[in-house]
Amino acid sequence: MSVQVAVTVGSIVLALILGSVLLALVGVNPMEAYPSVGALMFFDQWGWQDLFLKMTPLLLTGLGVAIAAQLNLWNIGAEGQLYLGAIATTWLALEFSESLDAHFMLPILLIGTFVAGGMWAAIPAGLRSWFGVNEIITTLLLNYVAISLADYLLFGAWRDPSTLNFPMTRSFGESSYLPMIGSTTVHWGLPLGILLAVLTWILLKSTTIGFQIRVAGDNLSAADYSGFNTKNLLFIVLVLSGAVAALAGMTEVAGIHHRLQQNFSINYGYTGIIVSRLARNHPIGVIGTAFLLAVIFVGGELLQVEYQLPIAVVYLFEGLLLFTVIGSELFLSYRLRRRVAV
Amino acid sequence: MGTPLLFATLGGVLSERAGVIHLGMEGIMLVSALVTFVVDLQTGSKVLALVGAMMAAGALSGLHGFVCISLRGNQIASGLALALFGTGLSGLFGDALIGSTVTSLDRIPIPGLELIPILGSAFFNQDWMVYLSYVLVAGLWFVLFHTNWGLQIRSVGEAPIVCDALGLSVAKIRYICVIFGGMLIGLGGAYFPMVLTSFWVDDLTAGRGWIAVALVIFAFWHPGKAFWGAYLFGAAIAFQLQAQVMGLKIPSYILEMFPYLLTIVVLTVVTVRNRRAGQTFMPAALGLPFFRGDKH
Numbered sequence: 001m002s003v004q005v006a007v008t009v010g011s012i013v014l015a016l017i018l019g020s021v022l023l024a025l026v027g028v029n030p031m032e033a034y035p036s037v038g039a040l041m042f043f044d045q046w047g048w049q050d051l052f053l054k055m056t057p058l059l060l061t062g063l064g065v066a067i068a069a070q071l072n073l074w075n076i077g078a079e080g081q082l083y084l085g086a087i088a089t090t091w092l093a094l095e096f097s098e099s100l101d102a103h104f105m106l107p108i109l110l111i112g113t114f115v116a117g118g119m120w121a122a123i124p125a126g127l128r129s130w131f132g133v134n135e136i137i138t139t140l141l142l143n144y145v146a147i148s149l150a151d152y153l154l155f156g157a158w159r160d161p162s163t164l165n166f167p168m169t170r171s172f173g174e175s176s177y178l179p180m181i182g183s184t185t186v187h188w189g190l191p192l193g194i195l196l197a198v199l200t201w202i203l204l205k206s207t208t209i210g211f212q213i214r215v216a217g218d219n220l221s222a223a224d225y226s227g228f229n230t231k232n233l234l235f236i237v238l239v240l241s242g243a244v245a246a247l248a249g250m251t252e253v254a255g256i257h258h259r260l261q262q263n264f265s266i267n268y269g270y271t272g273i274i275v276s277r278l279a280r281n282h283p284i285g286v287i288g289t290a291f292l293l294a295v296i297f298v299g300g301e302l303l304q305v306e307y308q309l310p311i312a313v314v315y316l317f318e319g320l321l322l323f324t325v326i327g328s329e330l331f332l333s334y335r336l337r338r339r340v341a342v
Numbered sequence: 343m344g345t346p347l348l349f350a351t352l353g354g355v356l357s358e359r360a361g362v363i364h365l366g367m368e369g370i371m372l373v374s375a376l377v378t379f380v381v382d383l384q385t386g387s388k389v390l391a392l393v394g395a396m397m398a399a400g401a402l403s404g405l406h407g408f409v410c411i412s413l414r415g416n417q418i419a420s421g422l423a424l425a426l427f428g429t430g431l432s433g434l435f436g437d438a439l440i441g442s443t444v445t446s447l448d449r450i451p452i453p454g455l456e457l458i459p460i461l462g463s464a465f466f467n468q469d470w471m472v473y474l475s476y477v478l479v480a481g482l483w484f485v486l487f488h489t490n491w492g493l494q495i496r497s498v499g500e501a502p503i504v505c506d507a508l509g510l511s512v513a514k515i516r517y518i519c520v521i522f523g524g525m526l527i528g529l530g531g532a533y534f535p536m537v538l539t540s541f542w543v544d545d546l547t548a549g550r551g552w553i554a555v556a557l558v559i560f561a562f563w564h565p566g567k568a569f570w571g572a573y574l575f576g577a578a579i580a581f582q583l584q585a586q587v588m589g590l591k592i593p594s595y596i597l598e599m600f601p602y603l604l605t606i607v608v609l610t611v612v613t614v615r616n617r618r619a620g621q622t623f624m625p626a627a628l629g630l631p632f633f634r635g636d637k638h
Contacts, residue, residue, distance in 0.1 A: 022431075022434070025435075026434060026435065074418060076422070127606075127610055131610055131613060131614050131617075132613055132614075132617055133606075133609055133610050133613045134559065134609070134613070136365075136418065137555065137556045137559065137605075137606075137609060138606050138609070140552055140555075141552065141553075141556065141602040141603075141605050141606055142602070142606070144549055144552075144598070144599070144602045145599045145602050145603060148595045148596070148598040148599045149595070149599070151595045151598075152593055152595035152596055155593075155595065156593060156595075267426075270422070270426065273419075273422055274422075274426075277416075277419055309434065309437070310433050310434060310437045310544070311433070312429065312430045312431075312432070312433020312434045312437070312544075313430065313433075313434055314430070315426045315427070315429045315430035315433065316426075316427060316430025316431060316433075316434055317430070318423075318426045318427075318430070319369070319423045319424065319425070319426035319427025319428070319429075319430055320423075320427060322419060322420075322422060322423035322426065322427075323405070323409060323420065323423040323424075323427065326409055326413070326415035326416055326419045326420050326423065327408075327409050327413045327415055329413075329415060329416070330413045330414055330415065
């Protein structure tokens with residue numbers, strides 16, 4: 001465990017160093033930028049609240065990706081699932097939030113979004129289970145379809161005519177707002193994500209289906225021989241994966257914006273892949289790595305404000321971090337091998 | 343519209359034939375588009391711009407190769423990292439360029455051939471990069487299937503252990519294919535500022551790199567089929583844009599989904615047909631890192 005932590009910390013530090021070189025190239029002094037960004041992030045009230053707000057969608061998409069990864073499936077469609085979740089939440093909220101109060105509305109949003117996300121993911125899941133179609137490509141391509149669908153609604157039927165040039169829906173009724181925790185601006189999406197991560201872990205550890213998933217994840221043909229219905233398992237796991245990732249769309253629109261608007265996701269879905277990978281697909285581990293990626297997001301935002309850099313700086317750091325993390329995995333396997341040999 | 347897809351698909355075919363998945367095409371294309379744009383803006387030389395783009399694409403692919411081949415990292419994860427990193431690089435360094443413009447390549451009709459009805463002007467009244475792509479299709483097909491090098495490349499993608507035992511350097515061949523493949527992908531990125539859009543916008547390639555990733559699969563890792571696949575999808579994208587111009591009664595955002603949905607449908611049909619026929623065209627060692635100490 002300690003080796004794993006050391007290697008992970010090492011790869012984060014390396015990514016920060018490489019990133020600082022690139023920052024220096026666009027005229028930002030990293031020796032100045034890193035400390036000032038760090039101070040704003042951790043010691044300013046706005047900063048740490050924003051950290052937890054950014055952590056929420058990353059935790060949910062990361063958990064979604066991690067669920068699929070239990071069967072060695074790659075869900076690269078969390079971005080689209082998040083958009084679809086936001087569309088489902090928006091439809092429900094616009095339709096019902098005037099007539100229902102929060103006690104009914106919030107469970108409806110939660111369940112409705114979960115189901116919608118699952119149905120969306122059922123497309124690649126079904127194609128993979130029964131036709132053997134590569135889920136990496138299908139989940140990925142569906143991202144573009146979901147984003148186009150959101151644009152179609154935003155520029156068409158759902159557009160609020162009073163917001164002149166910005167394509168967005170009208171604001172939801174207050175019964176569809178996710179409540180805040182205490183007097184902070186952090187909404188209850190974060191505890192929801194943590195709860196789901198723990199539930200996923202329990203499901204994997206101590207239920208029959210969890211056992212089947214673990215066996216099939218280790219060796220699919222062994223699971224086949226044991227008489228497990230692996231086609232159904234693949235289907236269920238990929239559908240669950242999409243359903244959980246879709247909840248990130250709900251927490252964003254019902255927790256923060258209270259309406260659907262264009263470009264509300266800053267690649268949260270794609271980042272979920274890094275969150276999961278960094279945690280080595282462990283459902284509890286994603287809680288920690290989602291926080292880490294939130295640090296990159298808020299850091300990138302602060303660089304945007306303080307140094308007028310484009311949002312692309314976030315993607316740059318994400319790419320670097322993923323590179324250093326994958327590159328470092330070799331060292332972990334070396335250590336394990338040696339120990340086994342001794 | 344099909345040409346950048348064709349370049350990128352050919353690059354993917356070369357790399358994957360040697361056993362390394364190139365998922366980061368979108369990032370490579372964006373960076374090479376940026377380099378093309380900048381070099382063209384500074385020097386005015388299209389050739390230098392293209393050389394710069396290929397060098398940048400080769401360097402990024404070398405990074406991917408280093409992680410996948412030398413460090414034996416996961417190829418899919420490394421490809422994603424490359425896609426993000428490339429998007430970040432082009433966004434960060436391209437920010438200052440938004441609004442500037444470069445000139446596009448001229449069309450050079452090929453005498454005689456361009457007069458063929460319908461297809462003549464579509465295929466033979468184009469810029470020189472399009473002709474280069476035709477040459478590359480034939481060249482890659484010849485190298486892969488009719489030379490000793492091609493045999494070595496394909497063997498490394500199918501059975502690296504055997505190649506290793508025969509004294510071939512698996513790592514060297516894979517590096518060469520990943521880097522040259524990346525350069526071809528870079529040509530695809532370069533085609534955007536060279537021909538398609540004369541001004542710089544953020545996210546210039548708009549997801550085409552991902553379509554090319556799928557195209558490699560339904561081209562069955564074959565350069566000739568890549569040609570038809572790329573132009574089929576080029577036509578789909580062109581149809582979508584054309585339908586918008588003609589004011590067809592289909593909303594533009596629904597039309598935007600069309601190339602992606604078509605990709606999924608075609609991929610499904612192809613997969614099902616291959617399964618029925620009991621055939622697999624995928625290189626057997628695709629995606630698997632090779633390590634001399636591993637015993638399988």
